[in-house]
Amino acid sequence: MKGNEAVALGALYARCNAYFAYPITPSTEVAETFAREFGSSEFPDYKVFLQASSELEAINMVLGAAATGARACTATASPGFSLKQEAISYAAGMELPALIVNVNRGGPGLGSLGPEQSDYFQATRGGGHGGYRMPVLAPASVQEIASFPVIGFELAFRYRNPVLMLMDAYIGQIKEDIIFPKVPPVHDETPWAVTGAKDRKPNILNSLHLDVDEHERHVEKLLKKYEDMAKREVRFEEYLTGDAEVVMVAFGIVARLCKRVVNLARKKGLRLGLLRPITLFPFPYRVVADLSTRVKGFLVVELNTGQMVEDVRLGVEGRTKVHHHRRVGGTVPTHREILEKAEKVLGGG
C-alpha cells in the first residue's frame, strides 16, 4: 500500500471522526482515500468528510470539529502547510487536539514535487506566530505511517495540542506491505469541548487574554506542556551505535538509505552507526549528548540545506565535530554518495 493511503487508513483505524480535505501534490491520495472510505462500515466513528475551498478553510474546519472533542485530521503538502500555520497557532493557543499531516515537497515557493525535508524548522519550531510547539512524528516506512496516527491522536488528546506527522514526498508515494493496528473504541476525555452548555457552566475556547499577567500565566502553562513532552515523548531508533566511531543522524526516507550505508560500511569493517529521530520535536538531544562524548563525529544527512543539523549541534554542545551532507530540490542521495562522505568523516576528513 502507498504511504499516502496508509496515513488515511491509519488515521481511520485510529478512530478519526472528521477529515477536511484540500488537494495538493504530493499529498492528494490522503484526501482521496478519506473520501473513498467515507461511509464504510469498517469505520463507524468516521462521521465527517468535507472538501474545503483552501488549506486555510480546511484547517479552520479542523478547529471547529476538534472544538467539539472530535478526532479531527487534515493533510497537505508544503505550500499548503504554510497556509495552515495561523490556525495551528490558534489551536496551540486554545489547546485543541488535532492530527495534521505534511507531505514535504521541494521549496521554497511552489518548489518541486520531489521529496524534501525543508519544512523541518517550520514543523519543529512552531511554524506559526507566537512560540508554540507541537509533537512531530517522522515515519520512515509505510508501516510506521500506518501506525503513527494512533500515537498522534493519543499525544494530541493527552496534551491538548496539535500533532504533526512530517513525511516526505518519497515516503508518501512508496508502496510496502503493512498491517494496520486495531484500535478499540476510544473515549477521549474532553470536558473542555464546546457542545452546548447543558447542565454545566459554559466552555470557552479562546487564545485571547487581554490581561498581560493572565496571558503570561497561560504561556507559562503551555511551556510546561512542551517541557513535559520533552521529558516523556522522545522517540528514536539507534542502529549499531554502541561501538560506532561516527554516527549518522537522519530521519524519514534518508534514514532508510543510511541504514543500508551502515550495513555496507560494517562489511568493510568501518564502525559506522545511525541515530534516527522518530520525534523531531521533542528532539533526542540527550541521546546525541551521550553519543557525543564517545564518537569521533556526527554526519547529519538530510534533504534540506541544513536544519536538523542545528538540533544535533545543540545536543553536541561543541564536544565533537558535526558534519553535514545534503541533497535538495527533490533529489535523494545514493547510498554510495553517503558512504563516500561517511568514509571521509571516519578518516578524520
Place this chain on the structure above:
Amino acid sequence: MSGEFEIAMKVKQGALESLNNYVDHHYCPGCEHGTLTRVIAMAIDKLGLRDRTVMVDTVGCSVLAYNYLNFDHIQVPHGRAPAVASGLKRARPDLNVFMVSGDGDALAIGLSETLQAAMRGEAVTMILVNNAVYGMTGGQMAPTTLPGQVTTTSPKGRDISFTGPPVDACRLVSAIPGAAYVRRATLVIEEKPSGGWSVKNAMDARTAVENAFRVQMKGGFAFLELLSTCWVNWKMSIMDAKRYVYKEMLKYYPLGLFVDRFNIEGKGVLPAEGPAGARGTPTMARDESIEAPGHAGEAP
C-alpha cells in the same frame, strides 16, 4: 439618548438565561452591539436553543462576546469564523452554531469563507454587523465604507475611482443558490419626521435574528446583515450617527428580504423561481420542533 431608553423599555424585561446579566460590556455607549447582544440572548431563549448553542467569536468588536453571552464559545482567527462554524456543525449537527462578524471580517479578510459557507449551504447563522468601518482597530476603510466617507485610511474620503465602490453583501450572498435566508435589517432607531424616535425597524431586526436561527434549525444557511452605527470612528454624535444610517447608508444598503427559500417570513418563497436543483441545500440536520409562529411557512 431617549431612543435607546425607548428600546430598553420596549424589549422584554427581566433576566435572560442566555445573557450574563448585569455584566459590564466594552461596547461604546450608543452602539447597536449592546442591543444586538441582548436581542441574540432573547432569540435563543425564546427558541429554547441555549443548551445547544455554540457561538463562534470573530475578530472585531464582537470578539469578547464570550464575556456577555451565557453559552459555549470558541474564539477564532480573523475571517475564518464560517470555516470553524462549518467544522463545528458538521461534527455536531445537533448544535446551534452562529457568528457575529464585522464587515472587515466577513467581507474583506474572510469573504471567501463567507461565500464558501453559503455555497455549501452550511446550516449555520451568520450575522454581519455593517458599520462601514473597521471599528476595533479605530476606524479604517472597510469594503462597505461609503463613497466619500472619511476614515483613517481614506483621510480625504473614499475615492471609489481608486478603491472601487462599496459592496452590497446581501446581493452578493443572494447570488449563491446555497443561501437559504438573506436579509438586511437594522437595530438603529429612526428619527420620526414629527420628532422623537421610532423602534419599528429595530423590532423587525429582532424578528429577523430569530428567523436567522429558525433557518438554521431547518438545515439552511442564514445570512443577516444588520446596519449599525460607529459614532466614535465616524466622529459624530450618537444621534447624528443614527441619522447618517438613514440618510446615507440606506442609499447603498436598502433594508429588506433578499432570499427566503423556506418561507420563514411567511411572505412566500423567495426567489420564487430558480434554476432546477439550485434551491438551498437543506441536507443537514433539521429540527422540526422549531417553527416560525404566526404563519404556515414550510420548507418547499
